[in-house]
Amino acid sequence: MKAINGAAEALGGKDKLLAVKTLVIEGSGVAPNIGQNPHPEGPLPTWWVPEFKRSIDLANHRARTEQHRVGMFPFALPTDQRQNQGLDGDVAFNINGEGRAQRASDTAVADRRIEMLGTPLTIVRAALDPGAKVGAPRRKGSEELIDIVTAKGDKLTLVLGGTTHLPASVSWITSSENLGDVVNTTSFEDYETVSGIQLPKHYVTKIDFRDWTSGDFHVSKNIVDGDVGDLTAPVAVKSAAAPGPPVISVDAQPVAQGIWWLAGTGGNAFSILFEFDDHLTLFEAPTSEARTKAVIDKARALVPNKPLTEVIVTHHHFDHTGGLRTAVAEGLTVISHQGNEGIFMEMTSRKATLKPDLLTQSRKSLKFRGMDDTLVLKDKSTEVDLFRLIDNTHSPYLIAAFVPRDNLLVEGDLMDMTWVQHPWAENYRKNLALRKIHFTKDIPVHGRIATFDEEMAALAEMEKRTK
Ligand SMILES: [Zn+2]
Ligand SMILES: [Zn+2]
Numbered sequence: 124m125k126a127i128n129g130a131a132e133a134l135g136g137k138d139k140l141l142a143v144k145t146l147v148i149e150g151s152g153v154a155p156n157i158g159q160n161p162h163p164e165g166p167l168p169t170w171w172v173p174e175f176k177r178s179i180d181l182a183n184h185r186a187r188t189e190q191h192r193v194g195m196f197p198f199a200l201p202t203d204q205r206q207n208q209g210l211d212g213d214v215a216f217n218i219n220g221e222g223r224a225q226r227a228s229d230t231a232v233a234d235r236r237i238e239m240l241g242t243p244l245t246i247v248r249a250a251l252d253p254g255a256k257v258g259a260p261r262r263k264g265s266e267e268l269i270d271i272v273t274a275k276g277d278k279l280t281l282v283l284g285g286t287t288h289l290p291a292s293v294s295w296i297t298s299s300e301n302l303g304d305v306v307n308t309t310s311f312e313d314y315e316t317v318s319g320i321q322l323p324k325h326y327v328t329k330i331d332f333r334d335w336t337s338g339d340f341h342v343s344k345n346i347v348d349g350d351v352g353d354l355t356a357p358v359a360v361k362s363a364a365a366p367g368p369p370v371i372s373v374d375a376q377p378v379a380q381g382i383w384w385l386a387g388t389g390g391n392a393f394s395i396l397f398e399f400d401d402h403l404t405l406f407e408a409p410t411s412e413a414r415t416k417a418v419i420d421k422a423r424a425l426v427p428n429k430p431l432t433e434v435i436v437t438h439h440h441f442d443h444t445g446g447l448r449t450a451v452a453e454g455l456t457v458i459s460h461q462g463n464e465g466i467f468m469e470m471t472s473r474k475a476t477l478k479p480d481l482l483t484q485s486r487k488s489l490k491f492r493g494m495d496d497t498l499v500l501k502d503k504s505t506e507v508d509l510f511r512l513i514d515n516t517h518s519p520y521l522i523a524a525f526v527p528r529d530n531l532l533v534e535g536d537l538m539d540m541t542w543v544q545h546p547w548a549e550n551y552r553k554n555l556a557l558r559k560i561h562f563t564k565d566i567p568v569h570g571r572i573a574t575f576d577e578e579m580a581a582l583a584e585m586e587k588r589t590k
Pocket of ligand 2: 440442443535536569
């Protein structure tokens with residue numbers, strides 16, 4: 124506790140900290156879109172956040188985060204979004220544009236509680252709480268590291284600066300479907316004095332995967348004990364049950380002989396199954412371990428006499444690789460563009476201890492079959508022609524499949540009938556022409572099965588809307 128008391132002293136004094144009722148942080152910054160970089164080795168695309176406001180009611184354990192974000196990258200969904208997220212004790216909720224509040228999951232409760240602790244004032248106060256467990260400080264260079272288990276059971280590590288004793292950063296571990304354990308670190312920079320308390324004017328949050336930045340915010344205003352209004356969860360939200368994890372069902376729709384579209388619920392990205400002479404091949408392992416495991420089980424049940432041996436992964440984006448670790452755990456060889464091998468290797472060689480997943484339990488490692496321009500998978504039963512999308516801005520290593528016998532296109536992120544805009548439509552048409560593909564049906568990872576004419580009409584509509 125000596126180190127914590129030292130930090131409290133450096134921040135303005137224990138009594139002063141404990142007397143604070145509310146804190147408001149206003150500013151702007153960027154929030155990079157984790158796992159959605161076009162090139163797997165390139166920079167992340169970012170949401171620009173021109174307005175950010177976090178209001179914390181310390182005495183009542185309530186918080187509200189309001190932000191306006193604008194996508195600074197080609198995106199098929201709305202790029203101008205306003206978010207309003209609340210936390211009231213153990214109740215999390217979101218307020219939509221019309222002011223309607225809806226209860227959020229218990230995972231959101233835990234995430235928002237950690238967000239609330241991500242300031243020097245709140246984390247030191249949490250450590251001063253008699254219900255908290257504070258570990259003995261460890262030295263790392265000139266800094267002191269202190270493990271804290273809050274009264275609520277959240278585990279964080281606080282780092283204090285060697286000379287100033289001011290909090291330099293706080294870290295905590297989260298669990299990711301794509302990456303296993305993820306260490307998140309928020310650094311506190313450029314302290315200023317407000318009402319006698321030291322508060323940072325710059326927050327940078329990074330994860331321990333490629334040192335990616337997940338948020339970088341400059342504070343325009345720190346307000347201590349200002350009026351935060353009523354942050355109480357609406358009665359209707361409190362009485363509503365918290366939504367549980369998504370219900371997973373896999374609905375296998377036959378689309379041609381030995382080909383199934385594995386749609387259903389539990390995610391907005393689907394898989395496709397191909398039956399060959401002596402084995403099965405899956406197309407895409409998206410969303411999560413739970414969804415991909417259910418898809419794999421379904422595939423095995425559909426054709427029980429043939430082993431499922433491989434999975435084609437269209438590109439590295441995290442919505443398409445949430446089940447990559449699961450596929451590796453299940454012994455599947457991963458087929459993708461060779462440019463994706465590096466990131467896939469990194470994603471599948473990380474540990475998951477917070478929520479031990481099938482990969483961590485299996486101790487398996489990635490088996491990768493790379494391709495460049497094309498790869499033909501063919502035997503007496505089936506032919507699946509894989510090809511790379513040339514000059515595609517969504518990802519330079521995006522691949523898709525064509526089934527000549529049935530004239531089917533099988534793809535992820537080339538087209539979705541529900542998209543509001545299509546920034547790489549021109550490239551999509553160009554690649555179809557280049558590969559001489561005029562499909563009867565497109566069996567997609569996102570959206571619904573559509574014909575060539577339906578898609579071309581929808582594309583024209585999207586382009587008209589965005590011009
Ligand atoms: Zn993508
Ligand atoms: Zn996608």
